[in-house]
Amino acid sequence: MDNAYGTITPAGVITTAMTAPAGTTRTTITARSSVMGVAPLLITLDLVRGALNNVIINPPAATDVPTVPGPATVGVNLGIPAPLYVVGLFGATNRAFCVTQNTSFTSADMTKATVDSAGIITGVAAGNSLITATAGSRNDTISATVAMAVPRFLELNPGTVSLAASDIGQSRALLRFSDGTQQDVSFAGAARITYFTTANTGTGGPAIFLDTVNGDFNALRAGTATIDACFHPTAALSMACAGGLRASTADTSMVPAPAGMMGTRNYSLAVTVTP
Numbered sequence: 001m002d003n004a005y006g007t008i009t010p011a012g013v014i015t016t017a018m019t020a021p022a023g024t025t026r027t028t029i030t031a032r033s034s035v036m037g038v039a040p041l042l043i044t045l046d047l048v049r050g051a052l053n054n055v056i057i058n059p060p061a062a063t064d065v066p067t068v069p070g071p072a073t074v075g076v077n078l079g080i081p082a083p084l085y086v087v088g089l090f091g092a093t094n095r096a097f098c099v100t101q102n103t104s105f106t107s108a109d110m111t112k113a114t115v116d117s118a119g120i121i122t123g124v125a126a127g128n129s130l131i132t133a134t135a136g137s138r139n140d141t142i143s144a145t146v147a148m149a150v151p152r153f154l155e156l157n158p159g160t161v162s163l164a165a166s167d168i169g170q171s172r173a174l175l176r177f178s179d180g181t182q183q184d185v186s187f188a189g190a191a192r193i194t195y196f197t198t199a200n201t202g203t204g205g206p207a208i209f210l211d212t213v214n215g216d217f218n219a220l221r222a223g224t225a226t227i228d229a230c231f232h233p234t235a236a237l238s239m240a241c242a243g244g245l246r247a248s249t250a251d252t253s254m255v256p257a258p259a260g261m262m263g264t265r266n267y268s269l270a271v272t273v274t275p
Contacts, residue, residue, distance in 0.1 A: 050090045050091025050092060050095075051090065051091065052088050052089070052090055052099075052135060052136045052137075052138055053089045053090065053091075053094055053138070054088070054089045054094075054138055054140075055086055055087065055088050055089070055099060055103070055133060055134075055135050055138045055139060055140045056069060056070045056086070056087045056089070056096075056140055057070045057071075057074075057084055057085070057086055057131075057133050057140045057141070057142045058070045058071055058074060058084060058085050058086075058142065059085075059087045059096070069140075070140065070142065071142065072142065072143060073142065073143045073144070073145050074121070074131075074142050074143070074144055074145070075145055075147065075181055075183065076113060076121050076122070076123040076144050076145065076146045076147070076183075077123060077146070077147050077148075077149050077151070077175075077177055077181070077183055078123045078124075078125070078126065078146060078147065078148050078149075080122075080123070080151070080175065080183055080185065081120045081121065081122050081185075081188055081192070082120065082121045082122075082123075082144070082183060082184075083118070083119060083120045083121075083187055083188075084100070084105070084115070084119035084120070084121065084131070084133065084142070085098065085100055085119070086098070086099050086100045086103045086119065086133050086135065086140070087099065088102075088135055088138070099135045100118070100119050101118075102135055103119065103133045103134065103135045104117070104133070104134050104135075105117065105119050105131060105132070105133055105134075106131070106132045106134075107121075107129045107130075107131055107144070108129050108130040108131075108132070109127070109128070109129035109130070110124070110129070111124060111125060111127075112124055112125055112126075112127040112128060112129040112144070112146055113127075113128075113129040113131070113144040113146050115131050115144075119133065121144050123144070123146035123147075124146070125146065126146050126147060126148050127145075127146055128143050128144065128145050128146070129143070129144050129146075130142075130143055130144075131143070131144050147177070147179060147181065149177035149178050149179040149181060150177060150178040151175055151176070151177055151178075151231075151245060152176050152177060152178050153175075153176050153245060153247075154173060154174070154175055154176070154185075154229060154230075154231050154245040154246065154247045155173070155174045155175075155176060155247060155267045156171050156172065156173055156174075156215075156227060156228075156229055156247045156267055156268055156269040157171075157172040157173075157174060157267075157269075158172070158269075159267050159269065159270070160269070160270045160271075160272075161269065161270070161271055161272070162271075162272040162273075162274060163219050163271070163272075163273060163274070164219065164273070164274050164275075165219050165220065165221055165222060165273055165274070165275060166218075166219060167218075167219045168216065168217070168218055168219070169208075169216070169217045169219065169271065170186075170215060170216055170217075171186065171195055171215030171216075171217070171227055171229065171269050172184065172186050172215070173185050173186045173188075173193060173195075173215065173229050173231065173247070175231060175245070185231055186214070186215055187214055188231065189213070192231060192232055193229060193230065193231045193232075194212055194213070194229065194230050195210055195211070195212050195213070195214075195215045195227060195228070195229045196210070196212060196227075196228055196229070196230075197210055197225050197226060197227055197228070198226045198227075198228050198268070199224065199225060199226040200223075200225040200226075201223050201224060201225070202220060202221040202222055202223025202224075202273060203221050203222050203223060204221060205220065205221060206220060206221075206223070206225070207219070207220060207221060207222070207223030207224055207225045207271065207273045208220055208223075208225045208271055208273065210225075210227060215227070215229070217271065219271075219273040220273070221273065221275075222273050222274060222275045223273050224270070224271065224272050224273070225270075225271040225273070226268050226269070226270055226271070227268060227269040227271060228246065228247055228268045228269075229246070229247045229268075230245065230246045230247075231245045231246075232245070247267055247268045247269075
């Protein structure tokens with residue numbers, strides 16, 4: 001990107017320079033993959049320099065200007081981390097940008113739920129705790145409701161996906177609980193979730209390249225792939241899924257698993273790559 005407007009690290013963290021002009025400035029960055037055959041991706045950025053007007057926790061839609069506040073509550077199941085996502089509204093037009101990394105978090109009742117510096121809530125005991133997110137002089141709150149539900153099965157959404165070569169996809173992992181609730185554990189981290197392929201065949205090589213930590217995948221060439229995942233709330237997992245939950249096409253019914261069952265259940269993600 002244009003260094004006069006800001007910098008970007010190899011990890012993709014962008015810092016806007018204070019010398020950028022007021023208002024909105026458009027620039028581009030080039031993202032290059034280490035995988036052979038993956039074309040560079042040009043990304044257009046709108047850099048906004050303006051006052052922070054408001055922050056919103058877990059906004060309901062990824063729009064430039066969220067028109068409604070975030071949810072009043074977030075469900076947290078005991079021992080299963082729940083990440084928060086914070087958006088800041090900037091400038092005269094209230095442009096929305098992710099500010100989670102620049103936000104501090106506090107929990108009103110740490111005997112019920114704790115929250116770390118990255119905004120990840122962990123349930124301690126059944127009950128409620130008010131979580132406050134503060135960025136600059138602005139803040140928002142959300143009530144964390146901790147339940148004692150038991151994890152029943154893991155599901156990868158959307159179940160099937162078709163994309164063209166050079167496109168990028170994202171696996172979304174949903175943990176379903178005994179009380180009918182669900183929790184997104186897509187970004188629970190390598191210590192709790194791992195993604196892998198059980199099939200991956202394309203014309204002249206693998207159809208996709210899969211990030212085993214966060215579930216992102218790059219479409220390399222025409223072909224098909226099946227993405228699976230294992231989740232465990234406390235221990236790192238491998239393809240063996242020992243003691244954890246594994247997404248699978250072996251059972252596509254929605255009937256709850258027997259009490260205490262921790263095994264193969266529900267959907268994997270079927271990927272088709274077109275030329």
